[in-house]
Amino acid sequence: MNSCIFCEIINGNTKSRKIYETKHSIALLDAFPLKEGHTLIISKNHKTKVEDLTVEENNDIFTTLHFLISHIEKTLESNSTLIAIHNGKEAGQEIPHMHIHIIPINKSDQSTAIHTMFTKEKISDKKLDEIWIKMKNTIQQ
Numbered sequence: 001m002n003s004c005i006f007c008e009i010i011n012g013n014t015k016s017r018k019i020y021e022t023k024h025s026i027a028l029l030d031a032f033p034l035k036e037g038h039t040l041i042i043s044k045n046h047k048t049k050v051e052d053l054t055v056e057e058n059n060d061i062f063t064t065l066h067f068l069i070s071h072i073e074k075t076l077e078s079n080s081t082l083i084a085i086h087n088g089k090e091a092g093q094e095i096p097h098m099h100i101h102i103i104p105i106n107k108s109d110q111s112t113a114i115h116t117m118f119t120k121e122k123i124s125d126k127k128l129d130e131i132w133i134k135m136k137n138t139i140q141q
Helices: 005-010 055-076 126-139
Strands: 016-020 025-029 039-043 080-084 099-105
Touching: 005 025, 005 039, 016 055, 025 055, 039 055, 055 080, 055 099
Parallel strands: none
Antiparallel strands: 016 025, 025 039, 039 099, 080 099
């Protein structure tokens, strides 16, 4: 495996601004923040995607997310947060190590809904029904 900056941080080989730690995760300020308070929650075990996490790791990380949101909002005097997971390279994941972005949002920020971030594909009702049935069948297996 190539050197992973998040593994280096977890192993104490690279400086970070850690704010919280649990058995399976650490939370730290992003080194290249989009806004003040931009925080990352990182899996302590090198896993690339959410579905690679064990149930215990998943529960720990998402409990950490739940716990930290109100503290981040209070500290940064914001009333909302943008929570993002790039789940794989094609989804924009720059570091192939599972992590969650928490970005405090203020009333003065020009935030946008997720539906405005992408070029919309025209998908027919017939195709939506095909996808729906295929997904239901896959999940029920």
